[in-house]
Amino acid sequence: MEWKCVCPYNPKLKLKDIYIYDTTLRDGEQTPGVCFTKEQKLEIARKLDELGIKQIEAGFPIVSDREAEIVKTIANEGLNAEILGLCRALKKDIDKAIECDVDGIITFIATSPLHLKYKFNNKSLDEILEMGVRAVEYAKEHGLFVAFSAEDATRTPIEDLIKVHKAAEEAGADRVHIADTTGCATPQSMEFICSELSKNLKKAHIGVHCHNDFGFAVINSIYGLIGGAKAVSTTVNGIGERAGNASLEELIMALTVLYDVKLNLNIEVLTELSKMIEEYSGIKLPKNKPIVGEMVFYHESGIHVDAVIDNPLTYEPFLPEVIGQKRNIVLGKHSGCRAIAYKLKEMGIKVNKEELCEIVKRVKETREKGIFIDDEVFKKIVEEVVRR
Known part of the structure; x- marks a missing residue:
């Protein structure tokens, strides 16, 4: 590529x-x-x-x-x-x-x-x-x-x-x-x-x-x-x-x-x-500062994430690795099944299709309550769904 x-x-x-x-x-x-x-x-x-x-x-x-x-x-x-x-x-x-x-x-x-x-x-x-x-x-x-x-x-x-x-x-x-x-x-x-x-x-x-x-x-x-x-x-x-x-x-x-x-x-x-x-x-950078900002290679939207998983250049002008940056898939109200499945795979967690759909639903609801979906919050959601 x-x-x-x-x-x-x-x-x-x-x-x-x-x-x-x-x-x-x-x-x-x-x-x-x-x-x-x-x-x-x-x-x-x-x-x-x-x-x-x-x-x-x-x-x-x-x-x-x-x-x-x-x-x-x-x-x-x-x-x-x-x-x-x-x-x-x-x-x-x-x-x-x-x-x-x-x-x-x-x-x-x-x-x-x-x-x-x-x-x-x-x-x-x-x-x-x-x-x-x-x-x-x-x-x-x-x-x-x-x-x-x-x-x-x-x-x-x-x-x-x-x-x-x-x-x-x-x-x-x-x-x-x-x-x-x-x-x-x-x-x-x-x-x-x-x-x-x-x-x-x-x-x-x-x-x-x-x-x-x-x-x-x-x-x-x-x-x-x-x-x-x-x-x-x-x-x-x-x-x-x-x-x-x-x-x-x-x-x-x-x-x-x-x-x-x-x-x-x-x-x-x-x-x-x-x-x-x-x-x-001592001058903090905006998280969306072009090129080097913390979040300029972060993706949340389900449409974007689906494409980025197949080929990052669909929604990135260049690959972050070439300048020492990194890509991150962020979970939130715009996340779809593929983004959640990608995150689960990263964490080594297996779920069935019904559990996946429920996790997606709860991720959206949790974020809309104003709670940021970091790894700990996501794990808690997964545990609650899988334990049902």
Whole structure:
């Protein structure tokens, strides 16, 4: 059996050399109330590396001595992933990152008229551009991979974005970022921005960093790739400021299953990684969270269960085992004879046809009284019926 079931109308994107740079340890940790320990950050970094993530943004070294120590420890862990540190477009930030032995940096500065006016007290775009160029040049002089990020890029006029990013590329930037800082981009606008940049850049990759304020972070990221981006920023479980960032697991599985993109990742660790972040961040996942939610491969409806028993792909877009998830047949008011028989077989219990019908009836009645049918409740129902 194939492990995924794809809609024939979904496009097969001819996307090559696509890669993910994960920012769970930096932007994810900027979720209000989240503060990972050194040991937790190391474990997360190792698990991201096991997944096969190309680049891990380990932190913001200038924030504190403790943060710098953690970034340095991760950078010297011997992981396959390149380790990046976040820096403002300031020499002191870059120097601190260099002390941490990182492979590269993401340096950022805001470019939108709103930020120029209120964040930088009416600085001109040319002044900001000069700061960004100096930062890129300084980092490249020290042999670092350099990504230049235009903060609030999606509210920056396209001609200004092109001007700033061309200057960053000429200064040596390996990648330039479209940061949808307030999550206000649409898929169409993200595709347009990346497409226009692609026409004007010669060597630098384009990366997209999307926030989820309107629930568009994953689809905006995909449309950025369609427009010519090569790299996508993610966080595990989509954690991050406000409504969070593009969800790592949702992006990976959407690209893999729906768009048939080859990412060459070890996806069987996705659920384990998700649970790790849920525990360490203290942010509980909705049970119906796409891909990794506890109940997204649970089935109760009799019609669904009958088909899933024969072939799970009738009601699942891909098999849960490939990402470390599991399927569960849940008993309730919608259960039919086949679901009950399946559960009885799982538990090694044999009944006749009359007893089976009575068990089905009692399961429905019990659930409609507001009682959840777990294994203990089900066993009790079976015992009552069989003892009659």
